[in-house]
Amino acid sequence: MSAFFIVLASTLVGTVLSCVLACLPGLHVYNIMGLLVMFIYLLADYQIILPPEAYLPFMAGMIVGWSMLNTIPAVLLGAPDESAIFTVLPGQKYLMFGRGFEGTMMTGVGGLAGLFILIFIMAPLAPILLPLLQSVLRPYMGAIIWVIITFIIMSEWPKGGNTGPAGFAKFLDAWKSLAAGIFTFLLAGFMGFILLYRSPISTEMAFQNIMPAFVGLFAIPWCLLNILSAADVPEQHIADSLDVDAATILRSAASGGLGGSFAAFFPVVTGGVGGLLAGHATAQRDERVFIMSQGVSKLIYYTGAFMFFFVPGLGLTRGGGAWIMKGLYTPQTSYDYLMILGSIAIAGGISYLMMEPLTRGVIVLIRKFNYRHISLIALGIIVLLVFLVTSWIGLFIMLVGTGIGLLPVLFASRRLNCLGILLLPIACNMSGFGPTIAAWLHLV
């Protein structure tokens, strides 16, 4: 079979598989990619070497499909993952008004816009601009991360203390969520130090050191809250049209594109953080822009970070997908880059086309089955996945992560604070004193 057909076939299979998996709440594409990479290593042990044309487009398809369709559970099945944190409120509102289908499709349109930005603007410019940008910004990356951390903490707003008589009780009420946010950030940061410097995970599986913690911080609280939630999903209306126009799409693309690109390029910054920064920078108030820009941001963050890994001569590893692939393949030429761009474009088109039937399917599913049961099944799959990769110790780390991950949800602060698990230790490392702090903590 020629390379063209191998690339095409593996893109199709990867996209379709991830589109289906994306409908399960809490299941992250990086968990699946980690498992697949382990499988490829296993094959190599038996001297079965897969050509890069077979697994690279497959992975690209997985990432594009997931980042496009993961909005379905985020909108229709309650709480989102951290990178979709801002879709939760408008998304939930849409759901409760029976407009879940429309909300999901709007993020899909955003994702499609994100793909156009990625393929037609970022891809041609990346080999020229990014090496330059990288060399200029590299010495200041540590400082930039610290600024982002400061912004995340300082931009948290009090959720209480608005009404009632002045006094300590009101002060406490106002500070409850703020304190919970800071506490979450510090706890997650401490956990990050432990896992980066002295992870109890077996050394043979060290490349998945952070995975159980991430599952605990983001996925398990989502499933748990769905299970515990008292809310019932009202009847959803399947709309024939979307409440968006060209201006809304353009505004969403600008805002989301900025956030997604920022997240894809800077280390440790995720789509959620990028979305937060871009939202503030572009000051978009429209709820539709809010939802759509998250679709744009999310797709550009996940897919863009993976795409940057293949930019010839750049050597940039951003995002979990690229880090997982780094141990498997070293991109070298524009052949790899063009192959990945082609796969992304094909996967983007297919996944958008799959969005409508799959959204309809999930709506039918939650009409027929209690979505708490769906969340319970998803929880079981995630726990099994963590156990398979990291064994009992991984489950324990996941449990601790769950405790921390529940704090912002239950105390109404931002789940973004959980990203302290990466932001704090990496910022310390980039500033050169991470190992010193680890030594103070007796971790090294």
Place this chain on the structure above:
Amino acid sequence: MKETILPGHEQQSSDIKCSSCGRFVGALTRCPHCGARVNKRLSVRATRYAAIFLSVVGLGLLYWMAISQKIPLIKIGDITPTMNFAYVRIEGTVTSDTRIFKESGLVRSLRFDIHDDTGEIPVTAYQTQARELIEKGLVPRPGDHISVAGSLSVAADDRILLRIQVADQVSLVQEELERTPINELTPESGAVLIEGTIVKVMAPQPGKKQPWSILIADDSGTANLSFWEDVYADIENKNKLIQGQNIRLRSSIKLYKGKIQLGLARAADLEFLDTALTTPTPVKMLQRADDITIEEITADMKGRTIETEGRIIQFQESPTPDKVPSRIVLEDGTATVTIVYWDNVAQELGDKKPEEGIRLQVRGVVDVYKDTVQLKVNYADQLEFYQMPPSKPEAKPDITLIGEIGEPGEGEVVTVSGRLGAPKSIKSGVIYPVKDKTGAIQMLLWDRNIPGEFRDNLVTGKTVTVTGTLKLYKGELEIIPESSHAIRIH
């Protein structure tokens, strides 16, 4: 008063609505619309306290567990791609010089290689850790035994690296090395101690990024020592860097253009011996010419001064030196070239006549005569002759025809000879098919056995003779050589 129910909220539990204004509040405890407190069901409230308890106690336990566990000691050969980011300890011998990288006078990083009995890994330390290692005198030298902990970085194609996070996790046993004669140096020698005499000092050309090159000789042969300007700057007695000076050198072996070269990463590893074998004679520092292989000499280079090295395969002394030049034919494994010199050089050489079989280092001007490229030598000191160590008669191995190899016995060793096919990369190694007229066999080269520099010489289409252990893997015959010595390229 009639209760306001939002569309789609008819069946909702009262817990997710504000009891004061009836609007959706979700998990919030205070209504964002009217500010009223919202009572939650016990399950949600309970999870709050459970979450705090779980996170704090769990994190405490995780921390306790983390600091209680020992850093796992691993073998380099056991490193797999899934071990990326693992924090591990490795023990072994330092096989390379420690390179210290500076920027604006500040140490940016340092790097050295460690070898245990299963493989080799580069180790690096950045900024603070690198400076601490230097301050604490923990910069390893070739041959030192070292135990070092750090985080692993494993990229594709088995590119592995250990990154030191804390200088205190490096422990060093400085090893005294035995002197190694120059003619016993091999690419696998690792760290060596050389004692010899400086034969020639070649300074870098001004404005060019070239290393210093020193030719050293002992009673067994000669070798080239190469080091960079920053190392030269740190040498205390630079005036002793002259022809005839005896030196002791702790070095690692490098391969440059297929030739063995000595490296010097720190000035401290070069010691000037007071007991000179010959009277030190200050020599002028020669400007370094372009050092190239014979294959690289082309007619386009006419007029350029170049330097090359090889074995004399033919010498024609001119019977009429004032009319016809003397000719030396030199070969270095890549090609041959004719060196010509006239009467004045012949007279300067005197009795030091070229002999077939000995090595010659030559510096000359590229010339073209009757469409043939030749090297023109104008002074006798541009010809350096080195006596080759007497070569041991090589035992010719019994070559087995590939087609005659049957079911291999346990640990059976054979020698086969054939043409190399296209290589195929596998995890931790590479496979080359070797074909003779009777059949084909897979030659399996593990990274730990055959260094990459050697593998670079294995080109598809070349004929090799290889000795190795036979193995049957998935119905295919494999031959596994133990080291690069077991492979001869024709």
